[in-house]
Amino acid sequence: MSTAVSTPAATAVALANPWSVVPSLGNLDAYITAVNRMPMLTHEEEQRFAKDLRDTGDVESAGKLVLSHLRLVVSTSRQYLGYGLPHADLIQEGNVGLMKAVKRFDPDQGVRLVSYALHWIKAEIHEYILKNWRLVKVATTKAQRKLFFNLRSMKQGFKAEDAEQDVTYRDNLSDVQVDVVARQLNVKAEEVREMEMRLSGGDVLLDPAPADDGDQAFGPIAYLSDVNHEPTAMIESAQRDALATEGIATALRGLDERSRRIVTERWLNVRDDGSGGMTLHELAGEYGVSAERIRQIEVAAMKKMKTALAEYA
Template sequence: MTTDTMHYPVPSALGSLDNYIQAVNRFPLLSAEEEHELATRLQRHGDLEAARKLVLSHLRLVVAIARGYLGYGLPHADLIQEGNVGLMKAVKRYDPERGVRLVSFAVHWIKAEIHEFILKNWRLVKVATTKAQRKLFFNLRSMKQGSGALGESEIQEMARTLNVSEHDVKEMEVRLYGQDVALESSSEDEDEHFAPIAYLAAPNADPTDHIERSERDHLASHGLSEALASLDPRSRHIVEARWLNEEDPATLHELAAEYGISAERVRQIEAKALQKMKAALAA
């Protein structure tokens, strides 16, 4: 059977993961000659049909690789989906003239995509960032014996095998097996479930409160000084004596006696000054 006559049925509606796995296992495997022919057509002519056949014939490989990462608690379907992305990248970059089968070349790309997906989604806080941490992350689970804490001999052996420090091994074990804690309780019974958000939230963390405080502080310092500077000396003195002297604010009659005018006139000057200051602060 040539690659042109091979049948690659793609189910339009698989319904479930089990159906998908059964479907991909029915795709025919390629011989070395068929694989070389398709890869050459893709490389030289950009033949998308050849690329499709190369991808479909290797989907079962992705399923098998993804199954090995089920211990990280992520959905099998999601792992397969990410692995398929890696497979497509491998097919695009595959060079049939190097004498290496696509299955061997694609393993690296499939695992790389799955690794990246796990690191981004397995914990809200990233557990591994450097190359050494990633290697430790994906080997710690398989190298660990039993479900208990690592013993000193295990830590030393892992550190030596993976070429990392013993401190890194201990820290990664804490990251790997530590449990995520929900910030907010899922229960309405606050006495029974005291969520961290209740005692971790900063009392002044609300952005609106922060902006209001910032504006209030600005008005109390620079804004008020600028508004007072816009007044004539008499009006400024009246406002300061009436409103800014907290210990002994002046009365209208006291200011009237000081300036030799009526208390009503002082009230008018005060009202006009306050209106002018309000306009200056709003500007």
């Protein structure tokens, strides 16, 4: 934490109007420089402002308590830069935790606000990281959260130990290292392995953007989607099933007996050897007509059935 030195005059001005020290506009570096200029409160000043806030709800006292501890948020947020999230967002979430701490702080407990606020600052930053580090939350239970925020640092420790012993470092923890982590964090070894697997995996787009050449990129959506259970496909499948059963039965009932038998023997019945239905010549011999006549009857029957099926659908 920075220990910026301020003159008594600057301290008096800052305490009279703390917001004048923090720039209204500017980049992150300007903000950090400004909050590091904020004067530190003495124990007596902190007690007085905290009691004013608790007893009278004085907003100005709350502002002075918050602004004097903004540097604590900046210092704490730097510990979490390794997660790849914007530093400004980490600071912002930490500031939310600081304000919650100021609101709940009891000056009669005998502790300084800096010690009390640290828990709330870290809690808000932890929650932000868990929600935004991955699209899918990697830690939900208390044990998983403990693993999430300690496993990375412990793996770095193992890496340093391997370097000192001139041992080739492995990305995956060994069984002995897993047992060490589980014992120190009071969790199961299976939970350590599961969290390590979650941390090593990255987010994958289900439906990636088209490639530079305009072709559609291949993504998991291509093999994860189940077209059989897509609503439109299910409706179409049900309609096909209905037409293949009740629809055909209804259309056949609209034919005369000879036409119905010709269609049935030609298209619906199958021989025992699986070679299909009767041929035109076989039916022609049975009815004593030419094969061409059987074909004409079949064409007329099929046209009539097609009309009946369209009306049924």
